[in-house]
Amino acid sequence: GSSDGTVYEPSKVAIIGAGPVGALAALYFAKGGWQVTVYELRGDLRNPDNRSLNFTKSINLAISERGINGLRTVDPELTESILEEAIPMHGRMIHDKRGKQSSQKYDVHNRFIRSIDRGKLNERLLDELENLTNVELKFNHNLKQLSLEKGEAIFERKLSNGAYENVRVEADLFVGADGAHSQTRRQMMKYVRLNYSQEYIDSLWCEFQMPPHPVTGEFQLDPNHLHIWPRQTFMFIALPNQDKSFTCTLFMPESMFKDIVGPEALLEFFNKEFPDVVGLIGEDRLIADYLKNQKLPLISVKCNPYHYKNRCVILGDAAHAMVPFYGQGMNCGFEDVRVLWEHIANTLTISEALENYTAERHNDCIVINDLAMNNYVEMRASVTSTSYLMKKWFQEFLYNWFPFFGVRTLYSMISFSNIRYSEVVKRVKRQERVLGVFGRVVVVGGCLGAGYATWRKGWYRDGLEVLMKWREEVVRVQGMVVREVMARR
Ligand code: FAD
DSSP: OOTTSSSOOOOEEEEEOOSHHHHHHHHHHHHTTOEEEEEOSSOOTTSGGGGGGGTTSOSEEEEOHHHHHHHHHHOHHHHHHHHTTOEEEOEEEEEOTTSOEEEEESOTTOOOEEEEEHHHHHHHHHHHHHTOTTEEEEOSEEEEEEETTTTEEEEEEEOTTSOEEEEEEEOSEEEEOOOTTOHHHHHHTTTSOOEEEEEEEEEEEEEEEEOOOTTTOSOSSOTTEEEEEEOSSOEEEEEEOTTSOEEEEEEEEHHHHHHOOSHHHHHHHHHHHOHHHHHHHOHHHHHHHHHHSOOEEEEEEEEEOOEETTTEEEOTHHHHOOOGGGSOHHHHHHHHHHHHHHHHHHOSSHHHHHHHHHHHHHHHHHHHHHHHHHHHHHHHTGGGOHHHHHHHHHHHHHHHHOGGGOOOOHHHHHHHOOSOHHHHHHHHHHHHHHHHHHHHHHHHHHHHHHHHHHHHHOTTSOHHHHHHHHHHHHHHHHHHHHHHHHHHO
16 A cells, blocks of 8 residues: 555545545546445435435536536546436526516527436446445445544444444545535544634525426426526525426525415415416425425535545545535536546655645635635626626627637636636636726727817717717727737737
8 A cells, every 4th residue: 555655556545425526536546446445424325215314415406517527537428328317507597576587598609507416416426336346335334533644444333223333444545525514524633734614604595396387297497597586685596307397496594484484474475576486386385395395504614735644635515515606516526536536646646646636626616615605696686787797798799709809707617617716717807807908998999089089070060970980989999909909919
């Protein structure tokens, strides 16, 4: 093994957590020739008896380029077959209070995100792992303690008779993919000066199911959109499922949930805020889901570093749980795995690989964590504001018609590229500076041109002619700026 961190060779890795990120990490290590054991707190989610155990996670989620690239890099065939079951979402469908729908495309070049069943994706990864001879899956194992200098872990194993026993495990490397409340992270804090912060936002989320149309059996809304009912301080969203239903989520401040006590108050609230939803879900189901389903919190976690020597590294939500408003949580976790593996494959020692991983990845994870937080405001409020729509239109107009400007929207670079998150934000800032200067030049040039034209023509000419001249001047100055910008590129 590589216990002294000097010469790296594939050895024994223990992966903690068999969620999407842990399962993908296991696949990378297994294909890289490591001896892999995956330890998961819960029972096997492929066993129908255990499905309800995964109640704290959304049923479906949006997967986009970074997540797909993380999968594709390790197994292109598996990726294709997983994506066959995903539903393309080309844009947001905004529902107003009168039930009017308006579509906002995500990308001028028709790129899209996909709605995918989180459980099925996880199952496919576990199936794949089970077929590999160098992987062992251990369910009902709860990580209790890590002795990182010794390379030892203690798990509490739940037996079929309900009793518990302690299991001692040895490994060269521990990979923590055990989610937002990571025990691996907590244990690592004993060994390294790990800075850590967490924040619960005020909103909770609650899920509803919108069945297929009772007569036709078809989707009740356009399946190729992510549906949003933005209402400033709260919102309702819906993502399509393969079986032609939609999984809907209500995000709302805790105090508002508390105010809605019985079925009557619930119907009154929905009829007022989301009148079209009541008919689509049906009153009975709406009430049943609301009363039955948990109102769950949303946490944002930041920490640094992500590793300890050559012994331990944390990935996915364990390292950077984020609020779900950019649809990047799992995508970012899959990208973590790809980036970690790049370092492991290209570095001589594991300690160096892990150190480089933290150094590269931390900035990127902080950036997307913050963007996700900001997007909460964008999704529930800004998408309806005129200035937001004008800015989006202007950026897309430039992206579409003046590709040499290199303008791309933030959303498109986050969701449809693999450019580092931190680089995306730098590019956007640069872009906004240039566009700001460009905009000011156009306005100032226009005013000067107008003054000039008015002076030359005298005040007696009719307004229309002055305006025409004004326009010509604007076009002329604009042309100059474009030539100037092109000359500098
Ligand atoms: P988890 O999925 O939390 O898995 C951790 C695993 O570790 C679990 O199986 C758990 O049982 C196990 N575990 C925990 N403790 C222990 C222990 N002590 N010992 C052993 N095992 C342990 N992301 C997107 O990319 N797109 C979206 O559209 C999106 N929408 C979301 C909507 C909502 C409402 C929420 C809440 C999240 C959303 N996310 C989305 C985020 C996404 O769900 C997470 O980022 C993703 O599940 C993280 O995967 P993970 O494997 O790191 O952690």
